[in-house]
């Protein structure tokens with residue numbers, strides 16, 4: 093399932109993603125037992141990513157296979173998608189906010205617990221690399237808006253118009269009704285989150301997005317927020333999120349997944365518990381939005397789980413790429 097097809101079935105209610113009507117019964121998909129991939133998990137290196145992103149994981153795999161670092165692998169993997177103008181969720185070609193501005197959020201975290209992030213970055217395709225520069229060349233963790241753009245330009249990044257003709261057309265058709273609530277069958281956004289373990293056994297992760305389509309100007313989601321959109325602990329494992337960022341932020345989702353693994357949960361169990369934390373909140377509106385997590389532990393075991401169907405994870409390991417359909421919570425699909 094390609095990311096775009098998943099989102100064809102989505103609606104936006106307020107800031108919530110709603111489901112379309114292709115619902116199937118899936119009680120069996122909500123498992124409380126471990127379904128961790130322990131058989132193939134021990135072989136390193138490996139890379140996993142949110143959604144069906146074969147080209148991006150292949151890029152990361154090449155680096156890992158040649159003995160490169162997990163940090164380089166996740167950066168280069170994310171860059172592949174950022175440069176892909178056909179993908180309307182990340183980097184160049186990302187769908188804009190309500191006012192037609194493409195604004196990017198990204199972060200990166202290495203095996204030492206160092207991290208960098210950019211929020212509301214405009215005119216620069218490779219937000220993930222700017223985030224890495226923030227981590228490596230400044231004493232800070234996060235740069236925002238015009239400051240982030242100025243920093244990127246000073247570091248030699250190219251200024252580009254990120255609003256492609258296709259995305260402009262999509263925005264113009266959206267503008268005809270300009271409905272933020274509800275919007276049926278919009279092509280909404282889906283973050284690329286990538287986690288890798290290199291041959292040395294070190295973990296790193298990265299995350300890049302243009303955020304929710306047609307969001308309010310200035311809105312920032314979970315993706316650039318360390319602990320929410322991404323968290324890496326080299327002793328334990330790493331996790332990354334996609335979906336409605338507001339809900340991930342409210343539960344500090346990726347940090348939660350890693351802490352659950354620290355307590356002995358498998359990556360699969362940890363993702364499931366973190367999703368249930370969102371679903372079981374008082375007055376949770378989970379039927380109307382999607383969140384998905386992927387995770388890997390230090391041993392290379394992996395897991396993924398989402399609220400609704402059609403979330404997937406791409407895994408590159410042993411020279412082979414596979415896209416794994418995620419288990420999900422909702423019995424309505």
Ligand code: ASP
Nearest residue numbers: 281282283303313335337
């Ligand atoms: N998590 C992203 C955000 O809320 C969007 C997505 O993953 O689709 O900005």
